[in-house]
Amino acid sequence: MSREMNQKIGLKTHPLLDARMRSLEVQKAFSLEQVSIISGVVIINDSAATTGVQSIESLLQLGKKVCWVLDAKLVLDEHPDLAVAMKEYAHTVIAVGPNTDSFFERFNCSFRLFASAASWDEALENAIAACKANDTVLISPGTRAIDPFQDYKERGAYLNRLVYHKSKEYSAQ
Numbered sequence: 001m002s003r004e005m006n007q008k009i010g011l012k013t014h015p016l017l018d019a020r021m022r023s024l025e026v027q028k029a030f031s032l033e034q035v036s037i038i039s040g041v042v043i044i045n046d047s048a049a050t051t052g053v054q055s056i057e058s059l060l061q062l063g064k065k066v067c068w069v070l071d072a073k074l075v076l077d078e079h080p081d082l083a084v085a086m087k088e089y090a091h092t093v094i095a096v097g098p099n100t101d102s103f104f105e106r107f108n109c110s111f112r113l114f115a116s117a118a119s120w121d122e123a124l125e126n127a128i129a130a131c132k133a134n135d136t137v138l139i140s141p142g143t144r145a146i147d148p149f150q151d152y153k154e155r156g157a158y159l160n161r162l163v164y165h166k167s168k169e170y171s172a173q
Contacts, residue, residue: 030156032058035163038170040133043124043163046140047156052082055142059089062138066090067127071141072097072116092130096123096141120159124166 031048044062049055052074059068068086072095086093092113095104100116113130117123120139127137139159149155 029153030159032061033156033160035160036167038128038163038167040135041128041131042134042136043167044136044138044140045156045159045163046138047145047152047159049140049142050144050152052142055140056081056085058138058140059085062089062136064089064136066136066138067092067094067131069094069096069117069120069123069127069137069139069141071095071143072100073146074142091135092127094123094126094130096120121162121166124162128166128170 029048030045033045034042035045036043046055046058049058055068055070055074059066066089068090070093074082074095092115094115094117096117096119098118104114104116115126115130117126124137124139127139131137141155145152145155149158
């Protein structure tokens with residue numbers, strides 16, 4: 001029930017509940033969306049995270065160590081908390097795109113695994129291989145969507161299709 005409706009009928013509201021309801025009302029598509037479970041690994045599409053800050057917020061919201069798949073174009077220097085969040089909330093980091101070497105050189109963190117992938121398909125395959133049952137893969141690019149995608153929604157829809165096909169592949173094995 002909306003806040004306005006509660007006020008009209010005389011119900012008291014709680015500020016925390018109101019804030020949560022507002023956040024649910026404006027929740028974006030592809031924002032921490034659980035897409036599938038493949039070989040016991042939960043796959044979450046967070047393509048709506050178009051900045052490093054949004055990816056950090058997603059990591060914090062999940063509150064556990066995950067395999068984080070991100071865009072190698074993520075500008076780390078603009079986000080000093082990123083290295084801390086990665087160390088605290090990622091057991092594996094997979095960077096997608098060209099020039100991933102320069103991305104990894106900027107970190108002096110200990111992870112179970114640092115990997116690079118030329119495509120989102122390769123990144124998803126690597127992420128599933130790096131995880132065990134009950135792990136979570138967070139696909140949170142942390143960058144705006146660029147070629148070949150028009151926007152984060154198109155990228156999110158592509159990633160959902162990719163996960164769907166990968167899920168079918170694994171279930172057929």
